[in-house]
Amino acid sequence: MIPSTFDYVKAGSVDEAVAALAEAGDDAKVLGGGQSLLPVLRLRLNAPTVIVDVSGVDEMRTVADEGGSLLIGAAVTTYEVMHHDAIKASVPLLAQAAGLVADPAIRHRGTFGGSCAHADPAGDLPTVARALDAEFVIAGPGGRRTVGASGFFVDYFTTAVQPDEVLVAVRVPKLDGWGAHYEKFHRTAQAWAIVGVAAAVKVEGGTITGARVALTNMGPSPVRASSVESALVGGPATQEAISAAAQSAADGTSPTSDTHAQADFREHLARVLTARAVAKAAGI
Amino acid sequence: MTHIDVTVDGITRHGDVEPRRLLVHWLREDLGLVGTTVGCDTSNCGACTVLVDGRSVKSCNMLAVQADGHEITTIQGLADGDEWHPVQKAFKECHGLQCGYCTPGMVMASVDLLSENPDPTEEEIRNGLEGNLCRCTGYHNIVKAVATAAAEMKGASA
Numbered sequence: 001m002i003p004s005t006f007d008y009v010k011a012g013s014v015d016e017a018v019a020a021l022a023e024a025g026d027d028a029k030v031l032g033g034g035q036s037l038l039p040v041l042r043l044r045l046n047a048p049t050v051i052v053d054v055s056g057v058d059e060m061r062t063v064a065d066e067g068g069s070l071l072i073g074a075a076v077t078t079y080e081v082m083h084h085d086a087i088k089a090s091v092p093l094l095a096q097a098a099g100l101v102a103d104p105a106i107r108h109r110g111t112f113g114g115s116c117a118h119a120d121p122a123g124d125l126p127t128v129a130r131a132l133d134a135e136f137v138i139a140g141p142g143g144r145r146t147v148g149a150s151g152f153f154v155d156y157f158t159t160a161v162q163p164d165e166v167l168v169a170v171r172v173p174k175l176d177g178w179g180a181h182y183e184k185f186h187r188t189a190q191a192w193a194i195v196g197v198a199a200a201v202k203v204e205g206g207t208i209t210g211a212r213v214a215l216t217n218m219g220p221s222p223v224r225a226s227s228v229e230s231a232l233v234g235g236p237a238t239q240e241a242i243s244a245a246a247q248s249a250a251d252g253t254s255p256t257s258d259t260h261a262q263a264d265f266r267e268h269l270a271r272v273l274t275a276r277a278v279a280k281a282a283g284i
Numbered sequence: 285m286t287h288i289d290v291t292v293d294g295i296t297r298h299g300d301v302e303p304r305r306l307l308v309h310w311l312r313e314d315l316g317l318v319g320t321t322v323g324c325d326t327s328n329c330g331a332c333t334v335l336v337d338g339r340s341v342k343s344c345n346m347l348a349v350q351a352d353g354h355e356i357t358t359i360q361g362l363a364d365g366d367e368w369h370p371v372q373k374a375f376k377e378c379h380g381l382q383c384g385y386c387t388p389g390m391v392m393a394s395v396d397l398l399s400e401n402p403d404p405t406e407e408e409i410r411n412g413l414e415g416n417l418c419r420c421t422g423y424h425n426i427v428k429a430v431a432t433a434a435a436e437m438k439g440a441s442a
Contacts, residue, residue, distance in 0.1 A: 001325065002304060003306075038306075038346065103416075109336075109346065
């Protein structure tokens with residue numbers, strides 16, 4: 001289908017984008033790569049009267065090394081995330097998961113920030129952001145604010161970004177010395193995750209000394225499997241210990257039942273995929 | 285209406301488009317470049333794949349206004365005069381199609397794949413074409429065509 005009519009504003013800066021949103025009122029949407037927004041517009045699930053295109057805002061197209069973290073512009077594409085040297089070196093979990101998003105053509109235009117702002121519960125990159133405790137830099141009429149991943153993802157397709165705000169960048173801490181892996185279970189090659197697991201672990205002398213595990217599509221937003229994390233830390237980096245810890249992966253989650261999977265199957269997948277993801281992250 | 289200047293298949297094209305105009309509709313209906321097909325219209329099938337600044341993009345999932353200032357290559361811009369692109373030749377030689385509807389997108393995705401990975405394994409070819417659906421062939425001859433084109437292009441550049 002053809003989208004309904006809208007006015008198009010190409011923002012040259014974050015300030016211009018914020019001003020355009022303020023002028024448009026509640027009926028505007030921000031366009032990055034458009035790989036989530038365009039399908040929504042074509043299906044007429046949403047019909048904004050103003051579209052503010054931020055894909056050409058330089059500040060949002062760059063990756064800055066801040067020492068202990070990388071500040072990734074919200075309009076950096078999934079493809080660029082996959083191939084960026086600093087991201088590959090310091091946040092390999094993000095680079096690897098980016099390579100599993102959709103398909104090459106979508107990755108060429110879709111953006112990391114856009115995926116997070118769209119907040120599809122089946123999205124892969126929001127889960128990585130949640131696992132890494134990423135921070136989201138949001139600009140609005142009152143200036144800029146930073147929101148942690150635990151507060152950023154609010155509900156289905158809902159984030160802390162307000163209608164008059166724009167997501168500018170995502171700050172991702174470097175995890176040097178950690179192993180990481182994103183495990184995705186889906187029905188066909190390009191499909192959304194039925195369940196996904198982002199895992200990062202630090203292993204020292206055969207003992208797991210740090211663990212971060214987050215789940216995709218096990219609720220309205222990405223969830224941390226905190227009971228798995230605490231069960232792992234202090235234990236040996238063995239398949240047996242990891243499999244035992246993974247048994248609590250579905251605790252506290254609220255997966256839905258749909259045409260792809262029943263909720264109890266999703267819970268089963270969460271346990272199995274968590275064991276796989278953590279084992280791979282630990283190099284087993 | 286928004287004015288756009290886009291290089292399409294090597295020619296600078298000017299257009300005045302409604303912001304909601306999809307790139308594929310601008311290519312097909314305004315420029316008459318009907319080689320690029322519309323398959324699913326939901327961004328799944330990849331039939332409408334073109335290259336934007338050399339990288340594959342689904343042209344039903346991009347606004348024409350977003351192409352302003354960029355360079356587009358469609359299936360109709362691949363051949364060098366009467367000389368087909370090696371990927372086009374290989375799809376013909378290997379019978380990498382049946383009805384042919386997905387072929388323009390399949391060929392463009394393959395060109396993108398080979399520009400990044402000139403010597404792909406079968407698995408890499410299948411992964412590289414994951415965004416393109418063919419409901420006729422079972423993909424076997426398509427994969428064969430891409431491997432054949434890779435060998436041909438490697439030979440030509442050696």
